[in-house]
Amino acid sequence: MNVSTKTGTPHIPLIRANVLKGFVTFLEEIGSPTQHLLVNAKLPPSALHKTESLLPFKQVIEFYAKAAYEAGCEYFGLLVGQRTQIADLGAYGRLLCQSLTLHDAINKGIHMIPTYTSGEWYWLEEQGERVWLCRNFVHGLDAGLQHADHFSVMLSINLIRMAAGQQWRPTEVHFKTQHAPGLKSFEPLANAKIHFEQPATAIVFPRSLLSLPLQNKGNHQDIQRYKDYELLHSSAPATSFSGSIRQVIAPLLREQQTDIQVAAELAGMSVRTFQRQLHDLDLTYSRLLDQVRFEQSLRLLLDPDIKLVNIASELGYTDAANFTRAFKRWTGLSPTEFRHLRWKM
Structure with a gap:
C-alpha cells in the first residue's frame, strides 16, 4: 500500500456537522448529556440543527473521546459506525447513494471529499485482484483518533455493503491507531486479518465488487441533486x-x-x-x-x-x-x- 501524505497545510481542518448525527443519537438513547459534551468539546449546540455547517476537526475528535468516556464504551466509533448509513452524511451522503456502481460511488466520494472535510482524504489502490480503499488525516491530527479511525472503517464497510450485500465482510483491515484486541468481536470484522499502527487506514476487498450496482440507490430528483452539489461546492471547507x-x-x-x-x-x-x-x-x-x-x-x-x-x-x-x-x-x-x-x- 502506497501511503499518501499531506503536510504543512496552513488551514484549520474542518468537517461537516452531520458527522455527529450517529454519535448524538447513540448518546441520547443511553441518556447521556449531549449538550454538555458538545459545550465541553467547544462545539456549538446549534450544530445539531445546522447539520451542513463546518466544525473544527480537532474538536469533533475531542467530542468523540468525551462521548466514549461518558458512554463507558472503548469501541464507541465502531458501534456508531455500524448504525450509520451513508445517507446520514447529508448532501455528500445522498449524492454517493445515487451512484450507479460501487466504483462510481467510491470515485465520487474521493473526488467530493474536499467539499465535506479538509481534515482527511481517501484514495483507491488496485493490486491485482485486490483493491485497497485507503484514508489518511492531514498532518497534525494524528493524536486521539481511535474513534474517528474506527468510525471511518465502518463507513467504508457500509458503503461496500450497498453493493455487495449486508453480509459482506472485508478480508483485511488496516488501522492507523494502536492495538485494540476486542475488534474481532464485531461482526463486520470477524473474518478480517487486522493490522494496527499502520501508516494509513484501509480495508481490502475483491476487485470484482467494483462493477456491482448499488442496491439501495437514492431516488432524489435532479433538482435535489443540483441543490446538493451547489450546497457542497459553495460552502466547501477552505484550504x-x-x-x-x-x-x-x-x-x-x-x-x-x-x-x-x-x-x-x-x-x-x-x-x-x-x-x-x-x-x-x-x-x-x-x-x-x-x-x-x-x-x-x-x-x-x-x-x-x-x-x-x-x-x-x-x-x-x-x-x-x-x-x-x-x-x-x-x-x-x-x-x-x-x-x-x-x-x-
Whole structure:
C-alpha cells in the first residue's frame, strides 16, 4: 500500500456537522448529556440543527473521546459506525447513494471529499485482484483518533455493503491507531486479518465488487441533486488559514462565543500566535469579526423570508438595532434599504 501524505497545510481542518448525527443519537438513547459534551468539546449546540455547517476537526475528535468516556464504551466509533448509513452524511451522503456502481460511488466520494472535510482524504489502490480503499488525516491530527479511525472503517464497510450485500465482510483491515484486541468481536470484522499502527487506514476487498450496482440507490430528483452539489461546492471547507478561520468563527457568532481565546483554541494556537497570524494578514481580531459578520449578513439578507431580528441573532447581536447600526457603518445603508436595492436590481 502506497501511503499518501499531506503536510504543512496552513488551514484549520474542518468537517461537516452531520458527522455527529450517529454519535448524538447513540448518546441520547443511553441518556447521556449531549449538550454538555458538545459545550465541553467547544462545539456549538446549534450544530445539531445546522447539520451542513463546518466544525473544527480537532474538536469533533475531542467530542468523540468525551462521548466514549461518558458512554463507558472503548469501541464507541465502531458501534456508531455500524448504525450509520451513508445517507446520514447529508448532501455528500445522498449524492454517493445515487451512484450507479460501487466504483462510481467510491470515485465520487474521493473526488467530493474536499467539499465535506479538509481534515482527511481517501484514495483507491488496485493490486491485482485486490483493491485497497485507503484514508489518511492531514498532518497534525494524528493524536486521539481511535474513534474517528474506527468510525471511518465502518463507513467504508457500509458503503461496500450497498453493493455487495449486508453480509459482506472485508478480508483485511488496516488501522492507523494502536492495538485494540476486542475488534474481532464485531461482526463486520470477524473474518478480517487486522493490522494496527499502520501508516494509513484501509480495508481490502475483491476487485470484482467494483462493477456491482448499488442496491439501495437514492431516488432524489435532479433538482435535489443540483441543490446538493451547489450546497457542497459553495460552502466547501477552505484550504487557507484566512478562509478556514472565517468558517470556524461563523457558527460562534450565533452562540455569542466570540472571545479571542475561544477562536484561538479552535484554531489550535495560543492567543499570541493567533494574533500574529492575523497580523500577517493585516487583520486584527475585531476587524476579522466585522468581516465575518458582514459576509454572513450579505448572505442572509438575500433571503427575503428571513426577518432582520433573526439575522441579528444569527450574527450574535442582542437586538436588531445593534445590527442595523453595524450594517450602516459597513455600507452606508440600513439592512432594509440594502434589501430594497437588491430586489430592484
